[in-house]
Amino acid sequence: xxxxxxxxxxxxxxxxxxxxxxxxxxxxxxxxxxxxxxxxxxxxxxxxxxxxxxxxxxxxxxxxxxxxxxxxxxxxxxxxxxxxxxxxxxxxxxxxxxxxxxxxxxxxxxxxxxxxxxxxxxxxxxxxxxxxxxxxxxxxxxxxxxxxxxxxxxxxxxxxxxxxxxxxxxxxxxxxxxxxxxxxxxxxxxxxxxxxxxxxxxxxxxxxxxxxxxxxxxxxxxxxxxxxxxxxxxxxxxxxxxxxxxxxxxxxxxxxxxxxxxxxxxxxxxxxxxxxxxxxxxxxxxxxxxxxxxxxxxxxxxxxxx
Amino acid sequence: xxxxxxxxxxxxxxxxxxxxxxxxxxxxxxxxxxxxxxxxxxxxxxxxxxxxxxxxxxxxxxxxxxxxxxxxxxxxxxxxxxxxxxxxxxxxxxxxxxxxxxxxxxxxxxxxxxxxxxxxxxxxxxxxxxxxxxxxxxxxxxxxxxxxxxxxxxxxxxxxxxxxxxxxxxxxxxxxxxxxxxxxxxxxxxxxxxxxxxxxxxxxxxxxxxxxxxxxxxxxxxxxxxxxxxxxxxxxxxxxxxxxxxxxxx
Numbered sequence: 043x044x045x046x047x048x049x050x051x052x053x054x055x056x057x058x059x060x061x062x063x064x065x066x067x068x069x070x071x072x073x074x075x076x077x078x079x080x081x082x083x084x085x086x087x088x089x090x091x092x093x094x095x096x097x098x099x100x101x102x103x104x105x106x107x108x109x110x111x112x113x114x115x116x117x118x119x120x121x122x123x124x125x126x127x128x129x130x131x132x133x134x135x136x137x138x139x140x141x142x143x144x145x146x147x148x149x150x151x152x153x154x155x156x157x158x159x160x161x162x163x164x165x166x167x168x169x170x171x172x173x174x175x176x177x178x179x180x181x182x183x184x185x186x187x188x189x190x191x192x193x194x195x196x197x198x199x200x201x202x203x204x205x206x207x208x209x210x211x212x213x214x215x216x217x218x219x220x221x222x223x224x225x226x227x228x229x230x231x232x233x234x235x236x237x238x239x240x241x242x243x244x245x246x247x248x249x250x251x252x253x254x255x256x257x258x259x260x261x262x263x264x265x266x267x268x269x270x271x272x273x274x275x276x277x278x279x280x281x282x283x284x285x286x287x288x289x290x291x292x293x294x295x296x297x298x299x300x301x302x303x304x305x306x307x308x309x310x311x312x313x314x315x316x317x318x319x320x321x322x323x324x325x326x327x328x329x330x331x332x333x334x335x336x337x338x339x340x341x342x343x344x345x346x347x348x
Numbered sequence: 349x350x351x352x353x354x355x356x357x358x359x360x361x362x363x364x365x366x367x368x369x370x371x372x373x374x375x376x377x378x379x380x381x382x383x384x385x386x387x388x389x390x391x392x393x394x395x396x397x398x399x400x401x402x403x404x405x406x407x408x409x410x411x412x413x414x415x416x417x418x419x420x421x422x423x424x425x426x427x428x429x430x431x432x433x434x435x436x437x438x439x440x441x442x443x444x445x446x447x448x449x450x451x452x453x454x455x456x457x458x459x460x461x462x463x464x465x466x467x468x469x470x471x472x473x474x475x476x477x478x479x480x481x482x483x484x485x486x487x488x489x490x491x492x493x494x495x496x497x498x499x500x501x502x503x504x505x506x507x508x509x510x511x512x513x514x515x516x517x518x519x520x521x522x523x524x525x526x527x528x529x530x531x532x533x534x535x536x537x538x539x540x541x542x543x544x545x546x547x548x549x550x551x552x553x554x555x556x557x558x559x560x561x562x563x564x565x566x567x568x569x570x571x572x573x574x575x576x577x578x579x580x581x582x583x584x585x586x587x588x589x590x591x592x593x594x595x596x597x598x
Binding site for chain 1: 359474582
């Protein structure tokens, strides 16, 4: 079997963590060809991932900003040679792959967490409250993998890189601008430590406390949906079923009650620490270490003593 | 400009979901059902476009059981002008590809210039219908919208993407899918709920459209997710730091 895996490219550079984990999952299905919509350097980076057979590089301005119409048409043009079309579950792939599937008249399998066999997969539904085992009858399987449940692939690969091209710009949409949150902190979905704040933090100003602790621990900053809805934190920081799914070595949940939708986004973390003043908060049922305390006392003390 | 909004009836987002012991699915008996929250945001956005004079008519469409009438009435109580219900015998969860095919058939008749959909339904979490519909229609798509402006025959959409925001311009007709921060949906007032009962609701059957909506997926089992054991409560920040040091985490 042959797999075409769409690499995640951000601002011209390969998003190594997400792409590597999707390749780990893809190698369970067959020989992996990686499609890089970006410059040669990004394709070269993908070629170094172990388990990659071949890299196709589509270096064309039409594919540079993740525009779904253009990239989907490119993938459909390549699809004949493959039994599976995969990608990491990033916002780019979630935008593009369902379009690819519909053009191929097949269903899509989003957020797959386990590969059972070539046509049977596990995926969470109802915000992670249930896990479905799904068998597909489609000839081509279009899949996005939830990266937090797969390991990084080793490096040391030496796949050949070939240029590829498609029809280019479909003329349906155009890129206007990016507003990228610039930060010296690690990327949320690949960070070893994540410190998240919830509604209990109380205000956008006080969210600085969460950031301070994250910086002390060298971690990324996350937020619960309640904190995002209340305007304390940006939506791209949201951890949960409707936001990002993370699985760091250490997850620190501060002022987060632990709604199911949040737990779905972080329960695979190796060690979970929860600080909350309500001892009945459901977050304590999944925490390895719970501290019942006022966060405005405990967090400054933690920052000082670490 | 006519705006079409597909809406789905799903388990209410406040309900704790229970998986049936025999693995056959999620227990939906006697459970509160509501409009998918992302669809509510889509309906609100369409109504705001009408209120600001950009849209002239808001049509809501639902596909599923007869009970989806409630969901359509809720959308009309918020301010949608009329509704179309497509009934199927496929139970509550119809695959996004099938939904997209039926919606395409409706759109071929209705010819809206803009479709606003929720980015995902909170039951199957597929996040696919809008994108699939755009593909079948050959239209442009702007998913995960947090801001929408209609100008000069295009939708200018700010999208929630990993790492920040991206703004794109999509030629109309187009599909936009709504993310959380696009707006805060209104509550329907009692007079508007009463008025909605008199708004037109057209009922059709999926069979009328002659499209193949056979399911592509077979659900083998539905299980509870793996549970995590609760750990220990620590008494102080010092004890917490000691535990983290023991584990080599700090």
